[in-house]
Structure formats: C-alpha cells, structure tokens
Amino acid sequence: MARKDLLDIVSLDRKEIDHILEQSVPFKELFTRSVKKVPALKGKSVLMLFYEPSTRTHSSFEVAAKRLSADVTNFDVAHSSITKGESVRETIETLQAMRTDYVIVRHKASGLPGTIARLTKACVINAGDGAHAHPTQALLDAFTLKEQFPDPTGKKVLIVGDILHSRVARSTSTILKKIGVEVAYLGPGTLVPRTGPENIRRFTDYKEAMAWGPDVVYLLRVQMERQDVQFFPSVREYHKLYGVTEARLADIRDRGLYIMHPGPVNRGVELCDAVMDYERSLINDQVENGIAVRMAVLYWLKA
Amino acid sequence: MEPLNLTAEDISKGIERLADAIRAKNPNQPLALVGIRSRGDEVAERVLNRLSTDDRELSFGVLDISLYRDDFEHLHENPALQESDISFTVEGAHIILVDDVLFTGRTIRAALDALSDYGRPAKVELAVLIDRGHREMPIQPDYVGISLDTCRHDHVLVSLEGTDGLDQIRVVQKETP
Numbered sequence: 001m002a003r004k005d006l007l008d009i010v011s012l013d014r015k016e017i018d019h020i021l022e023q024s025v026p027f028k029e030l031f032t033r034s035v036k037k038v039p040a041l042k043g044k045s046v047l048m049l050f051y052e053p054s055t056r057t058h059s060s061f062e063v064a065a066k067r068l069s070a071d072v073t074n075f076d077v078a079h080s081s082i083t084k085g086e087s088v089r090e091t092i093e094t095l096q097a098m099r100t101d102y103v104i105v106r107h108k109a110s111g112l113p114g115t116i117a118r119l120t121k122a123c124v125i126n127a128g129d130g131a132h133a134h135p136t137q138a139l140l141d142a143f144t145l146k147e148q149f150p151d152p153t154g155k156k157v158l159i160v161g162d163i164l165h166s167r168v169a170r171s172t173s174t175i176l177k178k179i180g181v182e183v184a185y186l187g188p189g190t191l192v193p194r195t196g197p198e199n200i201r202r203f204t205d206y207k208e209a210m211a212w213g214p215d216v217v218y219l220l221r222v223q224m225e226r227q228d229v230q231f232f233p234s235v236r237e238y239h240k241l242y243g244v245t246e247a248r249l250a251d252i253r254d255r256g257l258y259i260m261h262p263g264p265v266n267r268g269v270e271l272c273d274a275v276m277d278y279e280r281s282l283i284n285d286q287v288e289n290g291i292a293v294r295m296a297v298l299y300w301l302k303a
Numbered sequence: 304m305e306p307l308n309l310t311a312e313d314i315s316k317g318i319e320r321l322a323d324a325i326r327a328k329n330p331n332q333p334l335a336l337v338g339i340r341s342r343g344d345e346v347a348e349r350v351l352n353r354l355s356t357d358d359r360e361l362s363f364g365v366l367d368i369s370l371y372r373d374d375f376e377h378l379h380e381n382p383a384l385q386e387s388d389i390s391f392t393v394e395g396a397h398i399i400l401v402d403d404v405l406f407t408g409r410t411i412r413a414a415l416d417a418l419s420d421y422g423r424p425a426k427v428e429l430a431v432l433i434d435r436g437h438r439e440m441p442i443q444p445d446y447v448g449i450s451l452d453t454c455r456h457d458h459v460l461v462s463l464e465g466t467d468g469l470d471q472i473r474v475v476q477k478e479t480p
Contacts, residue, residue, distance in 0.1 A: 002380035019383075026367060026384040035420035038370035040381070068370075299370075299381055 002302040005117040005124040008133035009174040017178055020296050021143050027299075028292035030067070040299055041068035044101040048074045049091075049116075050127070051107040056263050056287070057127050057137070061104050064294035070102070088112065092119045101303060105129070123301040131167050137262055138171035140293040142179055144286050145216065148258060153180035158209055160186045160242055161220030161270060162231070164193050168262045169220055173200060184212055187242060190231040206242060210251070216258045216282075219244065219270040235269050244271040249278060258282050309449070311470035314463075317432050317448025318346070322353035324446045325399065325430065332397060333360035336430075339402045339414050340367045340385050345465045346432045346448075347401035362391035366400075371413035393422035399446070403461045405431040408440035433472065435459050454478075 003016075030036055046065040050058055065072045075091075095103060102123045105113040110130035117124035128134040142152075149155050157176055163169045163185045173183045177199070184201035185192050186209040192202050203209035222238060232238050239245065244252065244259065249272065252259065258280045259271075265283070267273055275281055325334070334354070338347030344365045351363055366389065369382045400414055411429060418427065430446035435453045449472075453459060456477040464470050 023384055026386045029386050029388075033421055038420070039416070040370040040375065299384075302380055 002300060004301060004303055005113075005126075006135050006297055006301060007114050007117060007124065007126045009135050009138045009171045009178070010133075012135075012175075012178075014178055017139070017142070017175060020139055020293070020300060021146060023296040023300065024139075024143050024289070024292045027295040028289065031288070031292070037067050037069060039069045041065070041070040041101075044068075044070040045099070046070045046072045046102040046104065046298070047095055047098075047100040047122075048072060049077070049095075049103055049105045049107075050075075051077050051105075052128070054106055054127070056290075057106065057134075060287070060290040061125075061127060061136075061294055064291050064298060065102070067291070068295055068298055070298070073100075088116070089119065092116055095122070096120050102298065102301070121303055123303050125297060125301070128167055131165055131170065133171045134167045135171055136290070136294050136297060137168050138175040139297065140286055140290040141172045141218070141260065141262070142175045143293050144260065144282050144289050145176070145181070146179075147285065147289070148282070149215070152176075154182065155216070156182045156184070156212065156214045157216045157218050158184050158186055158203075158212065158214035159218045159220065160209075162191045162223055163187055163220070164191045164231075165223050166220050172218070172262075184209065184214070188232045188238070206248070210255075214257060216260055217244070217252060218260045219265075221262065221264065222266055222269050224266075239269055239272075243269060244275050246272050246274055249274055253278065253280075256280065260286060263287065307451075307474040307476075309472035311464075313449065314432070314470050314472065318349045318353065321346075321350050321430050321432070321446050321448045325350065326354065326357060328445075329397070331357065331359050333362075335362035335364060335391055335393075335396045335398045337364040337366050337389065337398055337400050337414075337418065339400065339410060340365060340387075342461055342463055342466050343400075343402035345463045346403050346430075348465070350401060350430065362396070364389040364391060366414055366417055368410060368413040368417050371417045373409060373413065387417070389421050393418065393424055395423070395425045397426045397428075398424045399428045399430050401430045403431070403463070404433045404435055404459050405429070405442075405444055405447075406435055406437060406459070408438045408442035411442045412440050433459060433461065 062072050100122045104125045104127050106127040107129050110132035113124055113126035113129050126133055126135055145152055159169050176183050186203040189204050260282050336347040336351050338344030367385045367387045369384045428445040431444045432448040433451055434444055434447045435451045437455050458475040460473045462469050462471050
C-alpha cells in the first residue's frame, strides 16, 4: 500500500486517506510527551524545495521531518543558482547526486512536483503547485474536521472566498467529498468557477449560503498576490459581502458553527479580529494537526 | 514434526507465576506495568488484575514501539502505528515492561528507547510471558512466565483471548528460515 509520492488528493483512494488520517493520531499523541522526537527517519534526508514563499507550510514540514529525526536541508531558492538560470531538471539531477530521500516541493507551476517525481528516485511531496493541489493541507483539514465529527458523513462544509485561484479549495473539497462530506462554495461570481464538479453547490449570496445549513465555514485567504486582474472592487467591499464581520460571527456563534482557515489570515478581509478568539475556531488546531499529518505522510511514503 | 501446543491453562499458570514473582520481589511498592503492543498490553493487564488485590499503588500503560524499530530499511512498508498511552508520570517511577514473547531482545531495546522519551524512570524491569531464547542483544528478563526451548527458526505463535479471541500458544518447528 505504500507509495513513493504524494502529489494530489484525486489519486488517493478512500482506504489510503483513512490510513493516513488514522496514522496521524499516534503522531499527535507524541506532542504531549517531554521528548517530541522519534527516531523513525533517522539518517534520512529531506530537501525543502520552495520556489514560492511560504512560512506555515514550510515550517510545518520542517518541524514534522525533524520530529521524525530526519535531516532537513533548505534549498534556498532566492539565493540559489536558479536565479542564475539553472533549470529545474539540472537542480533535480544535483539533488539526485546528493541522494536525498524526500523532496518537498512548492512551485507556482501546476504539475511540476509530478515532473520532479518522475525524474528522481526520492519520495516527492507536493507542498502546493499553482492552482492545482495542496494535498497535505487537505489531509490536515480532513483530520481537523474528523476530530470534531468522528463520522463526518453528511456534514456540510461551506468554502468561502477565492475558489478560482485556490489549490486549497480544490484539494480540500476533493478530500471532503471522498470522506462523505457535502461541500458548497460561496464567493463573488468572478472567483467561483462555473464549471467543475456538479455535486458542489455554488452561492454568491451569504444569506443563501447560510440557509443551506453548513456545519463548518471554511474561509480561504484572499490571495492578493495572485490577482493580476481585479476580481472584486475593493477589500472593504469583499469584507462587507463575504467576510466574517462581528455581526456575522454572532450569527455563526448562535448556530454553533466551526470556523476553519488555512492561514495566514488577512484580518479585516476574510475575517475580523474577534474570529481568532472564537471558541469554535479550529484555526490553531489546523496548525498543530498539520505537523502530525505531515509526519504520518513522511512515515507512510517509501522510496 | 508435530507442533507443540500450550493451552489456556498453561497461559494462566504463566501469568500467575509472573504475578507471584513480581509480588515476592516488590512487596507493597508502587509499580507501573507497561505492556508492549500488541499482546504485551494484554499480558500486562492480566498480571495487573492479579496484583490489584495487593495494598499498593498500581499504574498501567501501553507502548507502541513501531517508531523505534531498527529494521525500517528492510521493510517493504513501514509498520502501522497504534497509539501509546502512558498517562502516569514516568519520571522516577518503578516500571515493569511487559511483553508476550522475548526472542532477539530487539523489541525490548526499542521499548527502552521509547520509554526514556517520556522521562527518566527510577527503575525498569522486564516481565515476559514466554522466554524462547536466541537473544541478539544483551537483554535478560527479570520475570518469566514460561520458558520454552526452541530452535532459532521456529515460530512461536501466541494468541490471547482479548486480542485474538482464544488463549493458545503454538510452536511451529522449522529447520530453515
């Protein structure tokens, strides 16, 4: 059942998803010990190949690998020969010569981690490629949801925001469907794709979306850096129409809904400050669970 | 050759022997029994039951040693994990590690490493239901329920009621690996 690479959620079957989610539980249990480190990947090397900036995912993978006793090398793309025109293929050949066991890749080009996976014997984990996939984010979201709803079948998750540019929306809605969760999108018409899976409801009006009866409101980050064109008139208007304002938070609290967000949050855009202290916010759980899930993935893959 | 079988009664006597020896050596002292998954936890539970009538403080824990194994390189896929559950304070505790079969000693080596990541116990001892010999590490048990004379390549198959639905031990003799 072991695989070499984790590139997307689409290619995982239900059994594999359940296996990773189950295996994440004993890894999370380690965090309560005085020594949080285990020797399982002692002597293995992990290379972090991040062509796009990332703080959370990068540090989460790094902590996960270190807690498994692997050696982590950061391929500092900003200072590397890539800026001198070295191609990805040359970089990979170099890494191959370094006998790296795992390569964790983030790149703005969709599909690049798959290309690297074919070129190297190392296990490749996609840490986000373009608008394609972010499989470990999806796994940690599913894990976080299952902590609240051990049987998530029939639960409803409303994903709010920039669906069009979001690999998180893509991977997370895919995994949620696979574990039996109903998914709907809410966002400005310009940011919600018109094509795509038939069984995902699409809303442009906040009230209508709430009437659908979600259990979880999953807020996406408004990706300012990915908007070459203006998809909505202003940040203030976005906040007014789709953001979790204080008034909407009161409503969400009354309904007992959970709030999730992949981070980093834009305060005053997707959500107001008060959301960070909301008792059913799972945002910090997502961060902690991210480490456990990534440990489970590293442990599961085998070259 | 005919396999050697041990019955539920033999197992029960082995458990009794363990409890008696632990009691004789440690009268009324607080003890923590830690069973190694899988089946070591069930052996530990049964020994704990026998000791529960004593006037002493007893703790119980379960250890999964998968992440501490020394044979990852040789495995086709990494072994599935289960949760460890050590809810008492390991620091300063008198711990008796419990397993079903003691063979090469590698599992115990891994268990000692795992345990030390929870804290520094005052003392660690080892109790096994079956000692079948053929150690590959300098590890010896403090308490033994049943000693079995086996060949290196024999298979000792333990099934326990709680884990496998039936109390039985079979030794299947093999000349070669």
